[in-house]
Amino acid sequence: MTTAPADPMIGRLVDGRYQVRSRIARGGMATVYLATDLRLERRVAIKVMHGHLADDNTFKTRFVQEARSAARLAHPNVVNVFDQGQDADMAYLVMEYLPGITLRELLKDYKKLTPEQTVDILDAVLSGLAAAHKAGIVHRDLKPENVLLADDGRIKLGDFGLARAATANTATGQALLGTIAYLSPELVTRGVADARSDIYALGIMMYEMLTGEQPYVGEAPMSIAYQHANDTVPTPSSKNPAVPHELDELVLWATARDPDERPADARVMLDRLREIEPVLRGGAPAAPTQSTTVLSPLADAPTAETRVLAPAGAPLVTTVEDDDSGEDAAALTRSVERRRRRGYWLLALVLLLTGLAAGTGWYFGAGPGALAEVPKTATMLPENATAVLEGAGFVVETDQRNDPVVPKGQVSGTSPEAGAQARKGSTVTLFVSLGPTILPVPDVIGKPEADARAALADFSVNETNAQQFSADVAAGTVIAVLDADGAAVAAEYPERGKLTLLVSVGPVPPVEGLPVAEAQATLTQAGLQVQLEDPVFDNEVPADHVKTATWTEDPMKPGSVVVLTPSKGPDLVDVPNVVGKNMAEAIDTLTAAGFEVSYELPDLFLPVATVKSQDPESGQAVRGSTIRLVGSLTL
Template identity: 75%
Template sequence: MIGRLVDGRYQVRSRIARGGMATVYLATDLRLERRVAIKVMHGHLADDNTFKTRFVQEARSAARLAHPNVVNVFDQGQDADMAYLVMEYLPGITLRDLLKDYKRLTPEQTVDILDAVLSGLAAAHKAGIVHRDLKPENVLLADDGRIKLGDFGLARAASANTATGQALLGTIAYLSPELVTRGVADARSDIYALGIMAYEMLTGEQPYVGEAPMQIAYQHANDSVPAPSTRTPSVPPGLDALVLWATSRDPDQRPADARIMLDRLREIEPDLTPGRRQTAMHDTLVIGTGTDVPTAETRVLAPAGAVVATAVDEGDDDAGVLEQSANRRRNRGYWLLALVLLLTGLSVGTGWYFGAGPGALASIPATSEMLPQNATQALEEAGFGVEPVDRNDPVVPAGQVIGTDPPAGDLARRGSIVTMFVSTGPQILPVPDVVGQPEADARAQLTDFSVAEESRTQFSADVAEGLVLAVLDADGAAVGGEYAELGKLTLVVSVGPVPPVEGLAVGEAQSRLDGAGLKIEFADPAYDDAVPVDSVITAEWLDDPMNPGDTVRLTVSKGPAPVEVPNVVGKTMSDAIVELEAAGFSVAYELPDLFLPLATVKEQAPAASELAPRGSSVRIVGSLTL
């Protein structure tokens, strides 16, 4: 697929991921000049209507949603026998990758991810779409901080909530009890899956484990999900309650849809993330004693619930109060001046840092196909740190740089880390056995390799026309059981047997061989007692095996070989006839048969000892002897 132009628009660049249903590639939309992710259904599933329906359903479901937290779908179509889906490209990782690296997340991180996923899911539920396959693998965390929900391959309209025959298509660890027991899914089933995800983020493990899928399914159907704090005591009570609400075994006891759960999350979010709480302000009025008229006012800022006490000595007179007020104003002025100077310094420093200093944006240099040491030097000179990562690549030779993340030409902060992908060469893949199959079927099974558009053709008396005789590698040898991804292959396809032409007239033989694409050369003609003159005695193949364009050598008959004419002059006519006919000639004479025993041969033609074709006529002339 690498390098292929899909539907005349999408140029495939590299492979991102491969799943059980499709492979996702990075591609360039040549029309709009942007990078996209193109999802291509596996060729062996193209004839399965169930999978094709699911594939198209994903496009339609996601295309109905326009939300910042849902992966955008741009296009869907069919190129020859290949179904594809074009989506927004998000460089980054999945929530599953994050959990693998960090085991469990902090409550603040969990809240951020839940907020984003619930926002996207709320848009889906509002549009009448149930996702039905929520799991960490389908939550995308982009490098720029965006969080998006993707993979609507199992999504269905909320009204079509029965999952007959497909109830267990979602990942078993996140299936709701009603999906396990009744095969029914609605928005509340998505809420249950999201509750399991929240539990996993907070504790680093799933609530139910087992050696077999049915063991896990049984626990979903019969057990209640424990509070995350039983595994991780630091989980706030609010999150505990939210997870238990979302994972109730009774769907009626869960939030009806994602919007209701999102609203509840945002209500309790200030208590879950104390660093984000807003500070309340209170005013305290300080007045002098001994008079009902305020003589001085002080506004004291304090968090809500704090007790603020101020007092004025009873002996203070108005002059003392005024002096204290003046001192406070003077001190406040000094602090304000210091604050202004500090902010000015910070502004200048920040401007320098992000404008010309280490935090400034710089363009990622192009490093593709460079040696790692040279690419590292170029990136470091541009102000970036470098993290090398090995990766298979079917195009870039092993030991050379494939590219970077962020890619060349993008802007990034100086000092940030750039991932440099170093090629380990192509991935070695098993080669399907396609010998004896129709050419189109063979090509459909070899999509992981670069199959030459022009097949080689070969004559075969044993394999029918149009079927594959062999698969050749780049060196022209028969390919083995494994081969490099996108390695060059050539199909050898049968065109049937070489047309048989022995015994045919030479003109007809030439016509048949020309029609089969074969060249002809002629050997010296030969005598043959069984093959008529100007007919083919033998057709010799000059190559083995024979391919169109090869040469056949024909030997054409000159008829029977000539023989020596016997000498019959002086013999009786009857004896001469017997001898000539025995030599293979026919005899011509003019005397009546009655006089043959009495007549003597005086002349013969051809003359004695001359060569003449067997079967030709010899004329004899006789005279009577009285």
């Protein structure tokens, strides 16, 4: 029995901040993991691009585009994107973690949904999509897999991996993007997409939710694409008679083959949905927001008996039968009545004070005046944070402030701070993040690294520098400042934004003419890799010395390769002795041996001339060098 290999990402600490816990899902571009943000102590979903795509600029650009597109949206029906970066060779994206299921999983369990359920989901998806369209973003990959249904009832739209600006709607010759079952006719035929293409995909999703199946099926993707381009989507009621005709009309409107006949964007379709929603719900009374229990009085309950009790210690009044003491008896009666009335007042005062003490104790102990802990609301959406604070008994006042960590539109904190004790009913100020403050970037190019880091204290400068060899910039001096994408930073940058210093390590050591072993040691010590080519002859460079050193990159960085070509020294060959031989034959012999030949006789006399002397006469000479012949005519 074999077991699947363990995922190497599980347990990994990404970028020194995100501790990967488990795998959630795997797609065509990336794998999604559950992780813990150690800095903010919260669970997040971290999306990691597949390693085999990391070197593909198209996929990498698309991956970064997802972060930038989603980060521009702050809406309760859009999955929040918190961070994006590069850890070694791994590109990642940090998103809001929503425990729950996708719409696809819901459809697998229930096959089809009721009109009311469809309307609820569609309202949420259209709300998020309307925010995207308003921001100029086209999703381009709407499908049930990208609609998230959280356990707490929230519905969010995610996966903006194919999103593009609404104005950039022309194809670039690449394959069609998105799932073929939801592609609009204009994407199939012309490769263009705008907000109305999202509406078409949403119409297909409506049909699927209401009927339990997609309108077009086929064995091959091209067959499905052909149907999208040439057929009209049928009404859902033709498959499910329970579908109201208002939803039939909405589906047909959204899936019109001509984009001009569809809603212009998600806001137009959302407004229409909300117009027909009361009709779809049949005028039924809305469900109560909370259950209320009413206790009826008991019919047989006995009527309480009312009694007046005399104060304790009141004297017993007796009838005095002695007629002579009538005046004394009357005076005694009046005295008793006065003391009785005083007793009633004292009793009432005691009861009043007791009630006041009990009420005060309740007010400050359990009532509105009691102390309560201010809940933690950082990174929540404002409406959710407001509900949490009001549920804890506080009055909420909203304000705004910049925050270098919390994304724009999310709660950055409260006053009093989370965890502090405050009176119930008191006001808690809820601060909504405006995002980081945009600061001017100091000019640190040409400065030593330490001075540059001090000048960039308002930003988050990577502890590890990017390094580069330079013959013009001294070692330890800043060549450039790079932003989070590795490009030269602009004149302004967000506070605490990630920056990297590109620092010079001096020039590449010159090694031409050095012994090969010494050249290798010098380059290796400088952090470069060495590759040796086959030795070649060189009449000027001694054997086993470097003839040429070639760079494989420009500019060179530590780890780059330098190709060394060693010298074999001069190419020496034996010089044939041709003295006394026929001049023409001697020339042929020397030329065949690899030499050039010089002589003074006219070529006409060479066949009848004899070599009188040669220089050099014997020994070895460099191949290609010139041998001088002196000839004489044979008489």
